[in-house]
Amino acid sequence: xxxxxxxxxxxxxxxxxxxxxxxxxNKEEIVHVKNTGRCLEILKPGVKVFLEPSxxxxxxxxxxxxxxxxxxxxxxxxxxxxxxVVYDGIVSNHIECLKDVTFLKREVTYNNSRFDxxxxxxxxxxxxxxxxxxxxEDGIAMFPDAPTTRGTKHINELxxxxxxxxxxxxxxxxxxxxxNRFKPNIERDKAFSEAVKKAKENGITILGYNSGVxxxxxxxNKKIYIDI
DNA sequence: CTTCCGCAGCTGACCCATGG
DNA sequence: CCATGGGTCAGCTGCGGAAG
Numbered sequence: 001x002x003x004x005x006x007x008x009x010x011x012x013x014x015x016x017x018x019x020x021x022x023x024x025x026n027k028e029e030i031v032h033v034k035n036t037g038r039c040l041e042i043l044k045p046g047v048k049v050f051l052e053p054s055x056x057x058x059x060x061x062x063x064x065x066x067x068x069x070x071x072x073x074x075x076x077x078x079x080x081x082x083x084x085v086v087y088d089g090i091v092s093n094h095i096e097c098l099k100d101v102t103f104l105k106r107e108v109t110y111n112n113s114r115f116d117x118x119x120x121x122x123x124x125x126x127x128x129x130x131x132x133x134x135x136x137e138d139g140i141a142m143f144p145d146a147p148t149t150r151g152t153k154h155i156n157e158l159x160x161x162x163x164x165x166x167x168x169x170x171x172x173x174x175x176x177x178x179x180n181r182f183k184p185n186i187e188r189d190k191a192f193s194e195a196v197k198k199a200k201e202n203g204i205t206i207l208g209y210n211s212g213v214x215x216x217x218x219x220x221n222k223k224i225y226i227d228i
Numbered sequence: 229c230t231t232c233c234g235c236a237g238c239t240g241a242c243c244c245a246t247g248g
Numbered sequence: 249c250c251a252t253g254g255g256t257c258a259g260c261t262g263c264g265g266a267a268g
Contacts, residue, residue: 017254018245032245060245079252080247107248146254 001085003052003066006216011049011068020065022049031063035077041135041145042070042077050074050215067213075134076175076211076218082132083116085211086171089220090119096223097205098128098169110161115154116171126166129154133174133182133208140227141174141208142185148192155195159202170199174210174224182208183227200228 012021012028020033020043031051047070051063067076087106090098101121108118108127115127135145144151158168172182184193200206208224 015255016244017252018243034246054246056246064246150252 001081001088001218003050003216004055005053006050006066007053007063008215009049009051009063011043011047011065012045014043019061022051022063022065024051024063029063030061031065032059032061033065033077034081035065035079035134042068042075067215070136073136073176073178074213074215075136076213077134078175078218079132081218082130082173082175085218085220086128086130086173086209087117089209090117094220095207095209097207110157115158124167126168127158127161128169128171129158130171130173133172134176135185136174136176136179139179139181141172141176141179141182141210141224142188143172143182144185144189144192146188148189152189152192152195155192155199158204159195159199162202162204167205169205169207170196172206172208172226173220174208175218176213177210177221179210180222180224181227182224197228 007024009022009024012023014020014033018033020031022029022031047068049065050067051065053063066078067074089095090101090104093099101119103120105118106116108115110127116130117128119126119128131143133141133143135142155170161168174182184196186193206226206228208226210221210224212219212221
C-alpha cells in the first residue's frame with residue numbers, strides 16, 4: 001500500500017478527534033487525522049510526522065496525517081489501512097493459514113455486525129476481524145489503546161459465528177516494524193482482553209503480523225508471537 | 229426539623245472531517 | 249446521510265450545609 005506525494009511535518013496539537021495542527025514548511029496547517037483512537041502515547045508536541053496531500057478539492061483540510069515517529073520507530077496511524085493491508089496480504093498468499101483462498105470480500109455484514117473480511121477456502125469459510133495496533137510498550141504491541149465496547153461486541157459475534165460452523169479469525173496488524181510480540185491491553189480494557197481469550201478457547205485463530213512501514217508505504221511483514 | 233440554595237459531578241448533545 | 253469517538257459545554261440532578 002503506497003501513499004502519494006508524502007510530506008514531512010512537526011506535530012503541534014490535536015484539538016479533537018478529527019483534526020491536528022502540524023507545522024509543514026514552517027507553516028501551521030490544520031490537517032485531518034485518520035486515526036480513531038486517542039494515540040496519546042505517540043502524538044506528542046514536537047514529534048516528526050508524515051502526511052499525504054488530499055486529492056479531493058472539496059475537503060477542508062489539505063493533508064491527512066498518516067504516520068508518526070516514536071523515537072526512531074515509525075508508526076503508521078492510518079486506521080483505514082490495516083484492513084487493506086491484510087486483504088492484500090491474503091491475496092498475495094502471504095498469510096500461511098489463509099493461503100489459496102477461493103473467495104474474498106471486504107466489509108461483509110453478518111447478523112448485526114459488519115466484519116472486515118469474508119473468505120472462502122474450499123469448504124471452509126468465515127470472517128476475519130482486523131484490528132490495527134498502534135500502541136507499543138517495551139517492545140510489546142498492545143490493543144486497544146482505549147476501551148472499545150464495539151470491539152468486544154465484534155469478538156463475541158465472531159465466537160457465535162464459530163459455533164455456527166464458520167472458521168473465524170482475529171487479525172492484529174501491528175502498524176510498525178520490528179515488534180515481535182503482541183498482547184491484549186488488560187490494563188486499559190479488561191472486557192476486550194477477556195473476550196479475546198474466550199475467542200481463543202472457542203477455537204478462533206488469533207493472528208498477529210507486523211508491518212513494513214516507510215514514510216510512503218505500509219505492507220504486511222512477519223507473523224509474530226501472540227501472548228494470551 | 230424542614231426547606232432552600234449552591235456547588236460539584238455527571239449525562240447527554242453536539243461538533244469536528246471524511247468516506248462509504 | 250450516517251458512523252466514527254473524544255472533547256467540550258450546557259444543563260440537570262443530587263447532596264450537603266446553612267438558615268429560618
